Amino acid sequence: MKKIIVTLMALSFVGLSSSAAMASDNIDASKIFSKKCKMCHSLDRKKVGPGFKNMNKDPQVLLETITNGRKMMPKFKKKLSSDEINAMVSFIQTQQAAKSSNLAVASNNIDASKIFSKKCKMCHSLDRKKVGPGFKNMNKDPQVLLETITNGRKMMPKFKKKLSSDEINAMVSFIQAQ
Numbered sequence: 750m751k752k753i754i755v756t757l758m759a760l761s762f763v764g765l766s767s768s769a770a771m772a773s774d775n776i777d778a779s780k781i782f783s784k785k786c787k788m789c790h791s792l793d794r795k796k797v798g799p800g801f802k803n804m805n806k807d808p809q810v811l812l813e814t815i816t817n818g819r820k821m822m823p824k825f826k827k828k829l830s831s832d833e834i835n836a837m838v839s840f841i842q843t844q845q846a847a848k849s850s851n852l853a854v855a856s857n858n859i860d861a862s863k864i865f866s867k868k869c870k871m872c873h874s875l876d877r878k879k880v881g882p883g884f885k886n887m888n889k890d891p892q893v894l895l896e897t898i899t900n901g902r903k904m905m906p907k908f909k910k911k912l913s914s915d916e917i918n919a920m921v922s923f924i925q926a927q
Contacts, residue, residue: 776833778840785828786837789821792844792926798822801844811838844926859916861923868908869920875927881905884927894921 789797818824901907
């Protein structure tokens with residue numbers, strides 16, 4: 750029970766800090782990522798550039814790299830406003846924190862991608878609507894995800910008797926990382 754409470758607190762922090770990625774001007778950093786970054790970067794693995802989890806965690810280094818470029822990375826100081834660049838730094842740090850939280854939640858080596866393939870794939874896609882929404886378009890609030898996976902919602906079945914609490918927590922982290 751104590752582990753579940755600690756996990757929920759960590760996930761709540763990640764959910765709250767993800768709203769920091771939306772600057773005061775309602776900048777949607779996830780849309781900037783999709784339009785400007787996704788072709789070279791992934792949230793969790795190397796493409797042309799590093800995945801977020803492998804990027805430098807220092808906000809100054811991230812700010813400098815996004816603004817002035819580095820090696821193959823182009824400069825964005827004329828393509829993005831300073832508020833948008835700051836929102837991207839917060840977004841990257843939030844994704845890095847989610848990955849760290851993901852490691853804590855999935856400490857029992859739970860492979861959420863296998864759970865997705867066995868339990869979710871028939872209704873959900875990672876990026877588009879099937880019967881249910883694609884993971885990229887879902888509400889990423891950890892408490893909403895936890896409640897929905899555990900107790901179901903509308904057409905979504907409940908998984909509280911089909912998945913352990915650790916597996917459900919791993920799925921919450923997996924969905925948030927998409």
